[in-house]
Amino acid sequence: MINKHKKLLTLVLALLFFAGSSYAQDIYAPVYPHEPLKAKNLKDPVSALLEIPFRLVRWPIDQSLVYIGKRHIDKKAFHIYDKIKGYGVTPHIAFTDSAILPLVGLELDLMTMTRKKVEHPDVVANASVRYAMHNLFIVDSKVGVNRIAGTGLYTFGNFNFDHRSREPFYGIGPRTSLGDSSSIRMETVYLAWNAGYEFSPSLNVLGTFAFKENQIKHRAHDGKGDMTEIFAGQDIPGIHGGEELNWKMELVRDTRNTKDEASKGSYQKLSVKLTEGVDSTKARFLTYQLDAAKYFSLKSPRRVLAIRAFGEHNDEINHGTIPFYDMARLGGMGSSQRTSVAHRAFVYNRFYGESAILFSLEYRYAIWEYRDFRLNASVFWDEGQVFNEFNKFKFSDFRESYGLGFYLSYAKHTLLNFTVAHGDEGTRVYVKNRVPF
């Protein structure tokens, strides 16, 4: 038997050598050490088995991507978007301030819709609708004229209806408790006339006269208490809403190279506002607000140090009151000027006070770039507090937020902002499509 095997082996070797000899001159000849050529498994059986569920997910994704690419679905979508925009309708998708909820909307440019834009390029007539399920519904409109008589003078009127079904409230002052969680349904109607002058693209002054009506409905829902019950016995000004008139002056200087991904320049917004209650509303106060940020490029446009200072003080006049909904607010990502200012480790609207002060220090640096796409990482520190009177200001009332953010942008426009912030009330995660400042 052994001899038989030896003979067979010799025969095979002889054949192999013969084959080798015949190809000796051709080093590219298809003579292989192990014939016939056979496909080896790409993976061991266990790894291959582990991959199966993922392959099931991959298949429809691959098919969809090929379909999108081959049928130009992406181009069609962009084209339809541009086309709609060309007709004066701009779809809007974002995230709400109070939760990671999609916010959808439409902005209508009425001048474009009526094909009067070319004829009257300086006339502005916009209307917009934004909606987030169980959260907010906003209607905005603006009618006005820019560059009056070829100057920087402009004027416009505003109408705004703002319905927020879950506006959180935790009390007034720096030492409120997250446990005193209440929420209100708030509807605001805002009517304003504005006039301003644009000295240059970076310097602008604006005056506003406005009427505002605030309607509040108290109720307990979704684990949050009724404000009138939780804060029973406390004097919460404006707890039943009210009507008011505002006179406001605002000076804005903005020298940033881009708004979303500034690597140099700064902005300063300084405003003074007088509010006076109408009818039985006792509101009467002055609001001073300063919001300033400066961006330093650290030897590279890919490393930016951003510093922000925000201060607001509301000062009662003639024994008037400051309704809680007009107070300075801190908490959340603060992507909307109308609402709570960014103090990222705290929930949206976490702190209400007659005054607020906030400092933010943020180091932003590029970690990935591909053509016009860019991913910035950020390390930030927010230090802020609310307080009522200046003599009650205490350094010990400052609260900290610190954390990490990732900002994905395309052509310097933020597409996605994913941020994790930590503070003494825990950790908060945000998904937005704006940067905080």
Next chain:
Amino acid sequence: MTNERLMKKGTVFLVGALLAIMLPGTLCAKSAKFKGKATHLYKDVFDQNVYYEGVNQLDFGRWGRKLFDREIPAANINIFDEVPDSAFFTNRHARKRLSAEELEKGYSETEGPDLSAPMTVTKGKQEGLHPGFFIRDARGDAYCLKFDAEGYLELATAAEVIASRFYYAIGYNVPQYTMFRFRPEDIVAGENAYTYDDTGFRKKMTPDLLDQYLSFLPITEEGEYLASASKIVPGRNAGYFSFYSRRKDDPEDTINHRDRREIRAISVFSMWLNNYDVREDNTLDMEVVENGRPVIKHYLIDFNSALGAAHGGPKPPMFGHEYMIDYGETAKAFLSLGLWEKPWQKKWRVVDERPYESPAVGYFSNEGFDPESHKVQLPYETFRVLTKADGFWAAKIMKSFTDEDVRAMVKAGRYSNAEDEDYIAKTLIERRDMIARYWFSQTTPLDQFELSGNVLRFRDLALHYGWGDPDAIDYTAEVFAGSKRRKPDEILTSQEPVFSLNPRYISPNRTVELRIRVSRRGDEDPSPYIKIILDEGGVRQIRHED
């Protein structure tokens, strides 16, 4: 009607129906034997940057190989450690030196579109302001015309034509590419021509629309349009070829593509040509009939992102340094808090973000080029499993092209400025040497083994190309003459590329195995071995350590 008759009728009906279903399939089998597979950039990006980057982490074999420093040897190499000709690859310049004319000409069926009558546009291929056209010429041949971006005349067109010459001479199948000039009157819209423009919707290619597209194109000083014309490959389009697995519908495709040396080495050759956009969507499988039966021929296509070009203009600076989504580089940048400046960022900063002087050259420089860390657009596993032996094979082919050969192929770009041609050639020559030198340093760069009597001679390619001191080299051969080959019977050393073997090893019906290593003075470790099996008839097997 009885049950039996009913049964019979039913059976006849069933057989008839089956035949009706199967017969057309059988008749069509000859022309549609291979399934048409489809891919797209989006799929390529998702698969490679997301799916495999994740799923590969569940591959125990992969972890095992990393842990124990094991490699996957190429499976399609012959007894001489070479890649035999196949539907993927044909040894061309390495087997028989191509003349300067042949190198410059590349794969050629015609001289380019025939302009004896106006070309007819059959289909448009619009991307932004960069139109392309499928045309049919006076001879009836079909071509795809692609153009440069405004302000970058010759950049993408020349890059495509030059790269095609290199890939072809190396051994890959490529379509015919020609630098092609024509005047506005040489092109007309076909009656049924259509295009998908930026809207994504199909539009009829009217003469007005054609004029509009042409108006976006850069023109030469002579008022001509300049295009790279690729001749449409004959046969039936069967989709793309995977860089990972074999085509299961092709009986001749027996080896998984991950394990094919020539596919792994695409990364090395693409590194040379700065062809960042090498991916599955830029491959093509064509079903052709050879010797009366349908077979698949595998092509590489679309090289207009080679050299200094990229879609829409010069290559962005991160290309070649990072994958499209590079988790490793991103993590490094994140953890270093942005204080670590990536090599491409430094290079970009030093030249004040204006690295190119000529728009026809774009961004193609060897400054900061590192053959070890160079990357193409997507992290194909096939390119990652490239072994030292595979790299050496590719480097050896690259070095088979002399400086004059490189210049001959660059000449095909027909640059209007001789300085541009010279710059491209010099950069390619320099890069060829950088890559070859790197791979030679990773292996035992010995070749051309010849047994004469009991004397084994070979060529040290590193020395041959002038990289190293001949007086500072030791060659060591472990000789295994026994059948078990566990312990060497003898260790030979030599300072010359020659070993004199004991004549008793070279005797009838006996083989001897040599494991040769090179020690260059200054090297800490000896090189990997190269295994040679000899018998009385000469060299029987060569194998570089992976």
